[in-house]
Every structure is written in structure tokens, then in C-alpha cells.
Amino acid sequence: MKKIKSSSESSSFKIVFIYAVVSAIYIYTSDYFLETFVSNVDLLTKFQTYKGIGFIIITGALLYILVKRNFDRTASHFQQILDVKETTDTQLKKSYEEYMSLFNHSPLPMWLYDIKTLKILLVNEAAYTIYGYSQEDYSTMTLKDIRPPEDIHIMEEVLKNSFKNEHYAHPNILRHQKKNGEIILVKVEGKFIPFRGEQVRLASAINVTADIELQNKLIDINSKLQLAGEIASLGYWTNDLIHSKIEWSDEVYKIFELDPQTFELTLENIRNCFHPEDRVEFGGNLSDVFKDNILKESERRIITGSGGIKWILERINLIKDEAGRPIQLNGIVFDITKRKLHEQEISESNERFKIITRATNEAIIDWDIKNETTIWGEGFNTIFGYDLSVYDNHLWSKNIHPEDSERILVALNKALEDPTKEYFNAEFRFLKANGAISCVQHKGIFIRDANGKATRALGAMIDLTDTLNRIRKIEKQNDILKDIAWTQSHVVRAPLANLQGLIRLFKTNIKSGINDDAELTDYIITSADKLDEIIREIVNKTREIDEL
Numbered sequence: 420m421k422k423i424k425s426s427s428e429s430s431s432f433k434i435v436f437i438y439a440v441v442s443a444i445y446i447y448t449s450d451y452f453l454e455t456f457v458s459n460v461d462l463l464t465k466f467q468t469y470k471g472i473g474f475i476i477i478t479g480a481l482l483y484i485l486v487k488r489n490f491d492r493t494a495s496h497f498q499q500i501l502d503v504k505e506t507t508d509t510q511l512k513k514s515y516e517e518y519m520s521l522f523n524h525s526p527l528p529m530w531l532y533d534i535k536t537l538k539i540l541l542v543n544e545a546a547y548t549i550y551g552y553s554q555e556d557y558s559t560m561t562l563k564d565i566r567p568p569e570d571i572h573i574m575e576e577v578l579k580n581s582f583k584n585e586h587y588a589h590p591n592i593l594r595h596q597k598k599n600g601e602i603i604l605v606k607v608e609g610k611f612i613p614f615r616g617e618q619v620r621l622a623s624a625i626n627v628t629a630d631i632e633l634q635n636k637l638i639d640i641n642s643k644l645q646l647a648g649e650i651a652s653l654g655y656w657t658n659d660l661i662h663s664k665i666e667w668s669d670e671v672y673k674i675f676e677l678d679p680q681t682f683e684l685t686l687e688n689i690r691n692c693f694h695p696e697d698r699v700e701f702g703g704n705l706s707d708v709f710k711d712n713i714l715k716e717s718e719r720r721i722i723t724g725s726g727g728i729k730w731i732l733e734r735i736n737l738i739k740d741e742a743g744r745p746i747q748l749n750g751i752v753f754d755i756t757k758r759k760l761h762e763q764e765i766s767e768s769n770e771r772f773k774i775i776t777r778a779t780n781e782a783i784i785d786w787d788i789k790n791e792t793t794i795w796g797e798g799f800n801t802i803f804g805y806d807l808s809v810y811d812n813h814l815w816s817k818n819i820h821p822e823d824s825e826r827i828l829v830a831l832n833k834a835l836e837d838p839t840k841e842y843f844n845a846e847f848r849f850l851k852a853n854g855a856i857s858c859v860q861h862k863g864i865f866i867r868d869a870n871g872k873a874t875r876a877l878g879a880m881i882d883l884t885d886t887l888n889r890i891r892k893i894e895k896q897n898d899i900l901k902d903i904a905w906t907q908s909h910v911v912r913a914p915l916a917n918l919q920g921l922i923r924l925f926k927t928n929i930k931s932g933i934n935d936d937a938e939l940t941d942y943i944i945t946s947a948d949k950l951d952e953i954i955r956e957i958v959n960k961t962r963e964i965d966e967l
Contacts, residue, residue, distance in 0.1 A: 433489075441481055446474070529623045530562070531614055534582060537561040540619060549626065551598035562622070567596045577607070582620075586610040592631065595624060604628045652754030661746050665689070674731065674754050676723035694720035694728065718755065730759040784815060784863070784878040788835075802882050804852035815880075820848035820856060838871025849880070857884045 522529055528546035532539050542557050550565060566574050573593065581587035588608045595605050605624040612621050654671030658664075665684040672679045675692055682688065690698055697719035715735045720728055732755045738747040782803060783796030793812050799805045805814060819827055827847050834840040843863040848856050863878030922943065 654752040658748040781879040823847035
């Protein structure tokens with residue numbers, strides 16, 4: 420308005436100025452020419468009248484032209500103002516509609532509220548949907564109603580700080596409360612805006628509950644992974660091949676027993692940490708080193724900072740760019756010293772086992788029930804003739820004599836299923852590699868877990884064939900000796916008693932002078948022959964003993 424008033428005053432001044440200048444020029448020049456060219460007083464008076472009339476006509480025309488021109492200019496100016504105002508009003512209306520559309524369709528919940536009373540004036544669709552309050556609910560609510568009661572003092576402090584700024588974003592996470600009582604975590608922003616002729620505050624909230632929960636979960640997972648790494652002695656390292664930058668996790672330093680403050684991470688220093696026999700060069704073309712497999716695994720010895728020796732398992736992953744060029748190496752380091760020492764103990768134990776199996780005349784069996792593997796002692800080769808270079812996990816079970824197989828296997832399975840059974844002993848026939856039948860005695864013991872389930876069985880099998888044959892020979896010898904003894908005590912005595920009686924009778928006849936001894940002699944000869952026959956039979960039985 421000030422601009423329009425100034426422009427109007429300027430135009431009026433111009434009209435007056437032009438009118439005055441033209442009038443002055445007309446009066447001066449007309450009087451000059453009349454006085455110069457007209458000397459008659461009456462004629463001069465008449466011309467003065469005409470001059471006055473001309474002055475009125477000319478100045479009137481001039482004034483008309485100037486006023487009309489100024490009016491047209493002013494009207495045009497006012498029309499421009501009206502056009503601008505109409506355009507501005509249209510743009511303002513359009514902007515308001517667009518703003519309200521953005522306000523209502525924003526995915527973020529928004530509230531317009533009175534800065535004095537905190538009464539909620541207007542909310543968008545997201546505020547209805549996310550918080551669960553209806554339009555009727557919001558019409559009676561203030562900002563305090565969407566906060567947990569215990570957080571009201573925090574909200575008041577936040578508002579106090581935010582009102583100092585045109586636009587304010589609170590740096591901390593705040594808590595909002597839905598209609599159903601659920602608490603969500605949000606980040607809030609506020610700014611002043613005009614609304615219905617008043618200055619109000621617009622507040623918006625970003626729900627970060629899921630992000631915070633995910634972040635907390637990641638923190639928890641990372642914490643657990645770090646703890647797991649410490650428990651398992653598992654470390655992680657990276658080598659940025661582009662920037663030649665190597666990084667170790669804290670656990671790698673612990674495994675190598677090195678101080679991260681003093682140990683310089685260079686390839687040469689790291690290489691020197693490994694046992695001289697286990698050092699590997701990664702120079703040259705890494706693609707050739709890794710070939711088609713981007714993962715490389717190795718077990719190597721390291722020399723720790725304290726001078727000790729450890730075994731580590733290292734897995735290295737090669738990362739390439741889109742062009743296939745190596746750009747980074749990632750690796751994990753796992754301390755397997757205990758496992759290696761245990762493996763060494765097992766290896767030494769197995770060697771001792773093999774030595775024992777070679778030194779004994781028993782066939783030793785070490786059956787790992789859990790892993791379904793069996794170690795066969797040397798006796799299965801030296802005693803039973805089987806080739807142990809050809810592994811057969813069922814060597815024992817499938818070579819039990821067919822007539823004994825079912826009985827023995829049923830008894831074994833029954834013993835396995837009985838958690839109270841500690842031993843398994845049996846005698847049966849076993850087939851040798853050449854098909855011969857041997858009589859064996861099997862003695863075994865079960866190793867069970869805490870639940871009584873058998874996890875391992877150790878057994879020894881003795882070939883009793885020769886022993887049983889010797890026993891049978893002795894038993895047969897005993898039978899022959901018993902038969903000889905019986906013959907001597909019973910069969911020999913009859914002809915011997917006859918001979919003794921006949922000889923006494925023969926002696927009596929001699930004393931009596933009886934000379935008819937022919938019949939008596941025949942009896943003596945018959946008894947003697949019988950005795951001789953029995954003695955020969957005894958001799959033959961004695962020979963049978965020698966032949967056994």
C-alpha cells in the first residue's frame with residue numbers, strides 16, 4: 420500500500436508540474452508575441468480574451484490527457500495488483516491443499532497443537548492408524564496423552580527446548596504410548612507453522628522401535644559372537660589388498676599372544692609368527708594361489724609372543740571385484756592346539772594298541788559303536804589269516820559259524836541294549852580266511868555314556884582250537900588208561916586166578932603122587948594163552964595212546 424501511495428503522489432506531482440510548466444510557457448510566449456506584433460489596445464484586449472480562451476482549451480486538453488494517462492496507468496497498475504493477488508490466492512490455496520494432502524498422506528504421524536495449551540488441533544491419517552486413537556479421541560487430547568505418565572516431565576523439558584527454535588529435532592529416543600497401552604520408541608521433530616491465522620506447532624514422529632530392537636539384537640548377537648569367539652579361541656582378520664591395510668580382532672592377538680599396541684601388522688611380521696616349516700608365501704597372483712576355490716583352509720603351527728608353539732586352523736576367503744580382480748582377504752583363526760594334542764595322544768595310543776595286538780596271541784577288536792567303525796587287531800591276520808589292508812567293518816559278525824551266528828548276535832544285541840551289562844563273553848566257532856573252523860573264546864567290555872548307552876566296545880578273541888584238541892587228546896588218553904586199568908583189574912585177574920589155582924592143584928598132585936596131569940596141563944596152557952591175549956590187548960591200547 421505504501422508503494423501504491425508513493426506512486427500516486429509521484430503521478431500527481433508530475434501532472435501539476437507539467438501543467439504549471441506548460442501554462443507558464445503559454446502565458447509568457449503568448450504575452451510576448453502579442454506585445455510584439457499587436458500595438459492596438461482594443462485589438463490587444465480582444466486577443467487577450469482569445470488567448471485566455473485558448474489557454475483554457477489547451478490547458479484543459481492537456482490536463483485531460485495527463486489525468487487520463489495517469490488514470491489508465493493507475494488502473495493498469497491496480498489490475499496488475501488484482502491479477503497478482505488472484506494468482507497469489509490461487510497459489511496459496513493450491514499450496515495449502517498440497518500441504519494438507521502431504522500432511523494427511525504422510526507415512527509419519529503428525530500433530531498440530533497449540534503451543535500454550537498443548538491441545539491437539541489437527542492430526543493426519545498416520546496418527547490415527549498407528550496410534551489407534553479416533554478423531555473424537557484426539558479432539559479432547561493434548562500432547563501429554565500420547566506419552567507414558569512417567570515421561571511427562573521429559574516431554575515438558577523437550578518442549579521447552581524446542582520452542583526456542585523455528586525447527587527442532589530432538590537428538591534422543593523418546594517413548595510414545597498407543598491407545599492400547601503399547602509403548603513405542605520414536606524420534607520427534609517440531610516446527611512453527613501458521614494455521615487459521617495463528618502460530619501453532621507441527622510435531623512429527625518416526626517409529627524406530629523395530630530399528631532399536633534390531634540394533635539391540637545385533638548388539639546382543641555381536642556380544643555373544645565375541646564371547647563365543649573368546650570361548651572357542653576364534654579370531655577374525657582382514658587384509659585390504661587395495662589399500663594394503665591389515666586388521667586383527669582382539670582374539671587373534673590373544674591367540675598369537677601379541678600386544679596390539681606394539682606389534683606392527685605387516686605381512687613380513689605375520690609370516691615370521693609362523694613355524695619355519697609352516698610358513699606360506701602369498702606373493703604373486705592370488706587368483707593362481709586360490710585357483711577356482713575362493714576359500715582356502717590350512718592347519719599350521721605358530722610361535723607365540725611368549726615363545727610357545729600352538730596349532731591354528733585358518734580359513735581364508737578371497738573377495739574379488741566385478742572384473743575378477745582380488746580386492747580383499749578375510750580369514751578366521753581357530754586355536755586347535757588342544758585338539759592336535761588330543762589327536763597326538765590318540766595316535767600314540769593307537770600305535771601302542773597296534774604294538775600290543777602284535778605282541779599278544781589274541782585278536783583284539785576296538786568297535787566305535789557311535790561312529791560305526793572298527794579297528795581290527797593284528798591277530799585277525801596272524802591267527803585267522805585275514806588281510807587287514809582291505810577294510811571290512813563286518814569282518815567279525817559275518818564270519819561266525821552259521822550254526823552259531825544267530826545265537827551269538829542275539830546275545831550281543833541283548834547285552835548292548837541292557838544298560839546294566841558291562842561284559843560280553845561267549846564261546847563259538849569262527850571261520851578262518853582259508854575256510855577252516857576254529858573254536859574261539861570271546862571276552863569283551865562295553866563303554867557306556869551317562870545314559871547307559873553303549874558307545875564303544877573292546878574285545879579279545881582267543882583261538883581255543885589247539886587247546887581243545889589237546890584236552891580232547893588227554894581225555895581220550897584218560898579213557899584208554901581207564902580201560903587198561905579196568906582190564907588189568909578185572910579181565911587179567913580171571914586167567915591169572917585160574918593159573919594160580921591150577922598150579923596149586925598141580926603142586927598138590929605131585930605131592931600126592933598122582934601122575935595124571937595131562938588134563939590139568941591143558942587147563943594151565945589155556946589160561947596162560949588167555950592171559951597172553953589180554954596182555955597183548957593192553958599193549959595195543961598203550962600204543963593207541965602213543966599215536967594220539
